[in-house]
Amino acid sequence: MRDRKLYIILISIFVLFFIVMFLLFGLGEVRRGNQDLTLMVGHHTVWRYHNKKWSNLSNNLSYQNLDWKKYHIFSNQEYIGEHLLWYNDRWYAFDDDRNAIDLNGDFLAYSGNYEPTFYSFMEEDIQDYSSVQEVLREASLPEDSEFSTAYHVLMDFDHDGVDEDFYVISNVFLDEYVETTFSIVYMIDQDMLYMIYEDISKNQSFNGCKPFFTSFLDVNQDNTYEFILSCGRYSVSEQIDMLYQYKNNAFKILISSE
Numbered sequence: 001m002r003d004r005k006l007y008i009i010l011i012s013i014f015v016l017f018f019i020v021m022f023l024l025f026g027l028g029e030v031r032r033g034n035q036d037l038t039l040m041v042g043h044h045t046v047w048r049y050h051n052k053k054w055s056n057l058s059n060n061l062s063y064q065n066l067d068w069k070k071y072h073i074f075s076n077q078e079y080i081g082e083h084l085l086w087y088n089d090r091w092y093a094f095d096d097d098r099n100a101i102d103l104n105g106d107f108l109a110y111s112g113n114y115e116p117t118f119y120s121f122m123e124e125d126i127q128d129y130s131s132v133q134e135v136l137r138e139a140s141l142p143e144d145s146e147f148s149t150a151y152h153v154l155m156d157f158d159h160d161g162v163d164e165d166f167y168v169i170s171n172v173f174l175d176e177y178v179e180t181t182f183s184i185v186y187m188i189d190q191d192m193l194y195m196i197y198e199d200i201s202k203n204q205s206f207n208g209c210k211p212f213f214t215s216f217l218d219v220n221q222d223n224t225y226e227f228i229l230s231c232g233r234y235s236v237s238e239q240i241d242m243l244y245q246y247k248n249n250a251f252k253i254l255i256s257s258e
Helices: 002-033 060-064 130-138
Strands: 036-041 045-050 053-056 069-075 078-087 091-094 107-112 117-119 149-155 164-170 180-189 192-202 209-218 226-233 240-247 250-256
Touching: 053 250, 130 164, 130 180, 130 192, 149 209, 164 209, 180 209, 192 226, 192 240, 192 250
Parallel strands: none
Antiparallel strands: 036 045, 036 107, 045 053, 069 078, 069 107, 078 091, 117 209, 149 164, 164 180, 180 192, 209 226, 226 240, 240 250
């Protein structure tokens, strides 16, 4: 009889343990498995997150299915509300009475059965160029190179209480001619350098891509940051948008507009 009671107690503890573990870890995975999100980046990129997978909806046929629906809209990192969107070579926003709403600057929008979290950030002038010179030297580029853009962003990307330092440097679209164009994005964390994006090529006047951060966000509610890095190309060419994740000590593109 005593053995039977002990057996029941052990089984109860075992079942209770698995219930607690499921509530702590498994329930979040189940919820993320049911997540469905449509994310618009600028006027020419639309991604969908569904069943823990990303897909690219960036074509006019898909856009027709997205017209005249409500989306949460951000402009220049500021939330401007939930409004109707309509596409005609670019996105146009309207209120419930279909009065036009201005969309100026960087544009992000989403709709879904959950809410991703967006984090504000600030571009700051680079004061210490030591890591920039190291990157240029490693790439066999002149350390005194001129830049068309050069800034950094401080963000506690790994939630350790200490800001990581994200650098963006490029000489694309300078007024004066250069033989080699470059665009480089990297992160400094505890004196370690992690390369994010690197494009170095012979200048052909119309090539090259100038990178910039569009958003830092938690896109799937897993308490891990991702970011969107965009890249502006020459003249009428559409920009490239890339969603990055940091995993296994390296940056990985989850999905790109190309």
